[in-house]
Amino acid sequence: MTEFESHAAVPEPVPEGRAQPPGDGPAAKTAPRMTEVPLTDSAVLNARPLLRVEDVSLFYGPKQALFNIDLEVREHSVMSLIGPSGCGKSTLLRCINRMNDLIGNVRITGSVKVGDDDIYAPGVDVISLRKRMGMVFQKSNPFPKSIYENVAYGLRIQGIKDRAVLDEAVERSLIGSGLWDEVKDRLKDSGLGLSGGQQQRLCIARAMAVQPEVILMDEPCSALDPLATSRIEELIFELKRDYTIVIVTHNMQQAARVSDFTAFFWMGKLIETGLTEMLFTNPRVRMTEDYISGRFG
């Protein structure tokens, strides 16, 4: 295998207990400090793959943006997608909920499976599929509606009118996103009146309200200050109890802090993926080491 070939396989399941500590890899001196790299739970290591990206290539018109990507994401794990600007992270994220369908002139080959369902199979109901995938964007995008209605939105779209059901979902989602105590007395106020960090947690609550299986996050903290960022990072850690999370981030410390697995991309190719602590301290591919140690990108 050449050093630029991707290592798409995730590690074999390990016995009960913590993951093996990382070795003294070539990037150990420059990677994020070990204290910032959480050890991954054996439960995550033994979990089944929920998302499977198989041999996915994507073309915007004549331009190929993704090349034969193979990637698995285990249930109740957090997978970070990292790599320099333009390497295809967001494009891949959008493949997972078929958001690229909304862009004209896009052609995709390969398959993406959620559980056993191939989401690109003919006849797939894309609306139902997107209900299984919550999406949180770089810039928080609350609707110009009340806090309550922002969270209830997805349920209302599904035709749910029962007040008790809506109330329960709104409260559950706001508790889940860590916002309940801050907003419970002003649910009728506009979502636009919240701070940037609160707005992003409101958007996470909106995604949670319809109980998706997967939450996709595209640089969710890039517009936030350090305190709001750390709230979201804590939240991501809690969310994986109930969801499987894929996050695009430019911030390698963030990838190291929040994710169990990391995938490094370069120019539309998956260069290396594996356990976050291994990838950051003992990468197998020289290019990964150069990127995480800041030599390029």
Ligand SMILES: Nc1ncnc2c1ncn2[C@@H]1O[C@H](COP(=O)(O)OP(=O)(O)OP(=O)(O)O)[C@@H](O)[C@H]1O
């Ligand atoms: N709608 C589009 N039409 C044409 N080309 C696109 C489109 N969206 C993205 N691209 C191209 O596809 C490639 C991958 O872009 P993408 O946004 O997925 O990268 P990225 O790694 O997420 O970048 P960044 O970190 O800057 O957000 C880039 O060359 C980009 O210019």
